[in-house]
Amino acid sequence: xxxxxxxxxxxKQRGNMLGAREVxxxxxxxxxxxxxxAASFIGESGCGKTTLGRIIAGLETYDDGEIVIxxxxxxSLTLKRRQPHFRKIQMIHQDPYSALNPTRTVHQTLRAPLxxxxxxxxxxxAWMDERAAEVLSLVGLDPATVLARYPHQLSGGMRQRVxxxxxxxxxxxxxxxxxxxxxxxxxxxxxxxxxxxxLRERLGVSVLFITHDVATxxxxxxxxxxxxxxxxxxxxxxxxDTVIADPVHPYTQSLLSAxxxxxxxxxxxxxxxxPLEALNAGQxxxxxxxxxxxxxxxxRCDTERPLLQLTEGVPQEHACFHPERxxxxxxxxxxx
Ligand SMILES: Nc1ncnc2c1ncn2[C@@H]1O[C@H](COP(=O)(O)OP(=O)(O)OP(=O)(O)O)[C@@H](O)[C@H]1O
Ligand code: SF4
Ligand SMILES: [Mg+2]
Numbered sequence: 001x002x003x004x005x006x007x008x009x010x011x012k013q014r015g016n017m018l019g020a021r022e023v024x025x026x027x028x029x030x031x032x033x034x035x036x037x038a039a040s041f042i043g044e045s046g047c048g049k050t051t052l053g054r055i056i057a058g059l060e061t062y063d064d065g066e067i068v069i070x071x072x073x074x075x076s077l078t079l080k081r082r083q084p085h086f087r088k089i090q091m092i093h094q095d096p097y098s099a100l101n102p103t104r105t106v107h108q109t110l111r112a113p114l115x116x117x118x119x120x121x122x123x124x125x126a127w128m129d130e131r132a133a134e135v136l137s138l139v140g141l142d143p144a145t146v147l148a149r150y151p152h153q154l155s156g157g158m159r160q161r162v163x164x165x166x167x168x169x170x171x172x173x174x175x176x177x178x179x180x181x182x183x184x185x186x187x188x189x190x191x192x193x194x195x196x197x198x199l200r201e202r203l204g205v206s207v208l209f210i211t212h213d214v215a216t217x218x219x220x221x222x223x224x225x226x227x228x229x230x231x232x233x234x235x236x237x238x239x240x241d242t243v244i245a246d247p248v249h250p251y252t253q254s255l256l257s258a259x260x261x262x263x264x265x266x267x268x269x270x271x272x273x274x275p276l277e278a279l280n281a282g283q284x285x286x287x288x289x290x291x292x293x294x295x296x297x298x299x300r301c302d303t304e305r306p307l308l309q310l311t312e313g314v315p316q317e318h319a320c321f322h323p324e325r326x327x328x329x330x331x332x333x334x335x336x
Contacts, residue, residue, distance in 0.1 A: 002056065002089070002174060002206075003032040006065035009051055009232075025051040027232040028065065030308075035173065036204040038221030040240065042211055042255065043229035049210045052229070053176045056208065058086025090167035094179040096159035100151040106162050107132060107147040113169040135165040138203075139195060157188030164195065174206040175199070181216065193219055214244060214256060228252045231289045234308060238316020246314050248323035251290050288321070296322050 009026040025048045033039045041049045054060035056067065058074075067074045069085040077085070093099050100109060110132040118128050133143040139161040151159055160180065167175060177196060181189040197220055199205050209220045217226055218240050226243045228236040228251065236249040247253050287302040288294070294301065298321060306319040 001032070001034050001068075001070060003030075003068045004052075004056065004065060005030055005068070007031075007052065007055060007062050007067070008064035009048070009055065009060070009062045011051075024232050026055075026062070029229075029232070029234055031227060031234070033174065033206055033208060033224075036200070036206050038200065038207050038209065038224030039227065040209040040211060040217035040221045040224065041227045041229055042214060042217055044212065044255070046231075047229045048232040049229060050178055053091060053178050053208065053210050056174075057089045057091040057176050058082060059091065087170055088173040089176060090170065090172040090174070091176045091178060092160070092163055092167060092180045095183050096156060096163050097151070097183070099163045100159060102151050105148055105150055106136070106154075109162060109166055110135065110169060113166060117170065131169065135168040136162075138168060138199070139165045140191075141165065155188065156184045157191055160184055160192050161195065164192075164199075168199075168203075172205060174208060176208045176210065177220075178210040179212070180209075182212075196220055218244060228255065233289055233319065235290065235319045236316065237308070238311070238314065242314050242316055246311075246316070246325060248311050248325060249290075249318045249320045250294050250296050250322075250326075253326055254293075288319075290320075296324070298322055 007026050007029045009024075011023045011025055012020045013023055014020060029048075029052060031039065031052075041052060043049055051060060055062050069088065072085060074082050074085065111128060114128040114131055118124070132147070136143045136146060141158060141161050146154065146158065146162070151162075154162065164175070175196065180196070181192050184192060193216060196207050196209075200207050200220075207220055209217055211217050214226075221240055224240060225237055226240040227234050228243065228247075228249065230251045236243060236247060236252045243252065244256065247256060287304065288297070288306050291297045291301045300321050304321075306321050308317040308319045310316075311318050311323060
């Protein structure tokens, strides 16, 4: 079980003549991903998904809050002692092209982490070769065909499978898949998604899926929670199906209307959400973060920040002063 309590992360970006600019990437995020379970983070570009994924995988520091892995708070450990815990969490990046060293064959790519494990556990070279073949088979690749190949000799889908195989060499408990299919040819995406789903079932590995696309979140983590993130804050969360069927936060509703979801969904009404580009910076400190774009904004929304609270009648939470079931209606696939 991996939980996060109140995770805060601010980046300092080089600014203009006035000096560095602070970007509040995460503003107190809570999450919980059970062993063998699934969770999905969705939200538009820049909302903090990758930052949160990297923090969960131990690849990024955080300014406040706590990550607890299998009951152990990471802040109670030295950096060195955290490593074995974070090793249980492996990240699959968006771009399988840059994730693999072009000068290494698949065999060499898998040998590096396996050699480390063999050394730690006193295992033999034969074990390393067996394990390399095993992880390739697990991801649906034929070891005899791919072991001697270089990345440029593989398709994008095969490369991503090799990346997943490399992650499996350390027997992870969780895979963090960050837009893991977005740079892969559309025809090969479903195969990778099916593989992640299959690994969940066969190995009991949990999967955290980071995506812009609700449909893929639903496919992978149909029994897990969906976290809708807006500018570093979770604004709605709950079981994927209930959040998709019954969103009460205007941002979730706008996301569902903007993305062709499953069979396409759209938000009826005459007051469209203001596009992100139309926003002025600096409206961060008071009120609801979504207020400048929200068609349903009331007075309280400008002066107070809504916190996550239970949504009536469904097992989900929202951060909105005017939660309402504004019917998000299905659009036929032919119109998407
Ligand atoms: N290393 C960094 N240094 C400075 N700012 C950063 C850094 N990493 C992320 N940010 C900023 O933090 C915010 C959140 O970025 P993040 O990459 O987590 O978003 P995201 O939701 O993954 O976006 P996308 O969907 O485009 O991948 C953005 O404003 C981004 O510019
Ligand atoms: S709190 Fe107000 S501004 Fe924010 S999403 Fe809800 S209705 Fe809109
Ligand atoms: Mg990202």
